[in-house]
Amino acid sequence: MTSIDRVICGNDDALAAGPDLLVRNIGQLCTLDAPDAPDAARAGPRRGAGLDDPGSVGGAALAVHGGRVLAYGPQAALLARCGAPRAVHDAGGRCVVPGWVDPHTHAVFGRTRQDEYERRLRGETYLQIAAAGGGIQSSVRDLRGRSDDDLRELTVARLREILEYGTTTIEIKSGYGLSYHDEARMLRIAGDAAAAVGLRVVRTCLAAHEVPTEYRDRRDDYVRLVCDEILPRIVDEGLAERLDVFCEPSVFDLEQTATILRRGRELGLRAAVHADELEPFGGAALAARLGADSADHLIRIDDAGIAALAGSPTVAVLLPGTVFSLGLRGYAPARTMIEAGVAVALATDFNPGSCPIASVPLIQSIACTQMRLTPAEALAACTVNAAWALGLQDEVGSLAPGRAADFLVLDVDDVRLVPYHAGRNPVREVWRDGRRLVAR
């Protein structure tokens, strides 16, 4: 891990004129910037050893102007070049990091599914639970029968908690609607609730989450409905920036997945793929070939899938909270992927069935202890690489000059304590666009 020992500034004149805000007395500033890396290394997500470098500055200060990062560096050096700031905030010697970017959630849902959680612990299989009306279809029924107001209220409460864990940018998928009407409702509520809470949101249409029961015997008709009606109308109404497909043998096969991805590309949507979760099926390779921003889950990815991702800009979004919550034994082969040059990110997969974990800090703990990421790798995977997975690398995920001033003041003086103390929320303050949203 290198440390940055000089001032990095986006605009010397603006700094000399005095920024809107100066955050001082930062014990450890993790910028996730890489000012000394060759340009080529900055042009894509972090890979290999690059993932293990938080771009750390000790005894630092951070200058914010117009809601954006203006400059950062060792405090004395920065102060020497900085005009009188309009506001000063003292970080009390604590760590400052970019706000977490959570690139995979299903955070709009109605009831929680602790009944299924208990039944699984008592030994019922996923198939038994699904046959009894559980699983995704249970959340679909619940959502279709629930009012907008009710769903919005539940979502606002959940997103407020998520903000307190330090997430400042969240991806939210639809996928419990499985009809134009209910997918659109979910995406509208995702946007409204995030705006109410102050979270930056990326909305992903996951109409291809499952085949709804009314299409069970004519699955290709549902693929046509997604391509010909749901996605075009969602795009027309500006309700989503991305699409996602659940690519597994029992859900959408490779050809159906490719059909939906191509249609999304025509419509100008960015793409993700739920891939290789249940068996090695070629979903990751397909995602890479069709230019998806991310391939997600990847518990069962094989060597060909790893090679395909390593040679592409597609980010591998790993969801270890799901493996933990389901009590599975096999995590995604994160170390193998990192060593092969795959760009790895982490996400919560927050949802009522397979992963009721909303806390990015706990996801970092699970990633470290169960997949052997280092604390610095987990940090980069929840910030800069997660931003790449959403195509938001120029906006968020690092504190490089020009990025949004979305940052966290943590109540630790060493960022490795974030995963170390599992089950703890280390977030003391949450700032977005240079304004403080949470002070705990």
Added chain:
Amino acid sequence: MTSIDRVICGNDDALAAGPDLLVRNIGQLCTLDAPDAPDAARAGPRRGAGLDDPGSVGGAALAVHGGRVLAYGPQAALLARCGAPRAVHDAGGRCVVPGWVDPHTHAVFGRTRQDEYERRLRGETYLQIAAAGGGIQSSVRDLRGRSDDDLRELTVARLREILEYGTTTIEIKSGYGLSYHDEARMLRIAGDAAAAVGLRVVRTCLAAHEVPTEYRDRRDDYVRLVCDEILPRIVDEGLAERLDVFCEPSVFDLEQTATILRRGRELGLRAAVHADELEPFGGAALAARLGADSADHLIRIDDAGIAALAGSPTVAVLLPGTVFSLGLRGYAPARTMIEAGVAVALATDFNPGSCPIASVPLIQSIACTQMRLTPAEALAACTVNAAWALGLQDEVGSLAPGRAADFLVLDVDDVRLVPYHAGRNPVREVWRDGRRLVAR
């Protein structure tokens, strides 16, 4: 799971005269009481199906008098028999449970050991880290060189956080002193810090945690020092209620462990044993044979050890947070133990090396997802059975009439949501002896 549908009262006249406090509008009250069980089943810790019953009352109220539970039951029925209470508290339809009892921690320590955490993730083994001065010896060096004031301040801050996770009774071990002087300091600080925070504490002398480096070549001399000097002086000064021994081939063997346990019994100390953590070694069977209250860890316990525990009052204290934090693959065989009739409890093992987890709710999540306990079993293992592991079953661990009014108001309406939402602190209020210590 049975539900209790009548009033259970310890003193009808006192109830009719009006209690000090009435907690009303409790959506789900988990008493961990078993008023319908035969007397024999109430005379020991919960086993088998008994572990799976939280003693739940729906739409309940709880009457508290003189800091003790006076009565509980369905609200309307309780109100009909209850005189005017001096205070009323509305639980808002939420769950109320007994305060957690954490029967195994090493919560007095100086510096955290995130450096070793990172080195382990990078592939160093425990032996390599220990050879480089890490491990327990590192905490011993740190503690011996640290002032009382500093250690007390760190401990108070940690215990305050532990109280916020809902722990109301905590066991704290010494074991980073390994001399009379430093063991006594640790136990004194444990007591002082717990009193400052309001936690009920049980102090355990773990002078037999490791052989200090100065005794490395004369290990039996250290056993003699423990038996002839450290334990008697600790008892004389009233600094501990229990002792513990790290019984493993590379630390204290079976004979040394038995020697120390017998000496503790002569001195009137209750006992626990760190047993069968690294290999099946007979520690659990020894603990059962010598009447220890608990045998702890048990990752590698064998059939003989399970049979010995099943036939004894010794409680198996499982520490799944340690397995999780170390990234080990094998958890203690909890289901096998429960089915064999072993009385199982859970604890955090909170310590700076192998388990920096202080949150009992997260321990419940790990126990459910990784060891397949049901949420109700995890609840009983963190309350009533944990109290038995400390010999405090008549004081805490359930809300049976006469027990201390130590309880939590959780921000959920179904207690299964506690383990379900891993990484979340569901505790809204903490009450001890009928007084509220935490309101979040």
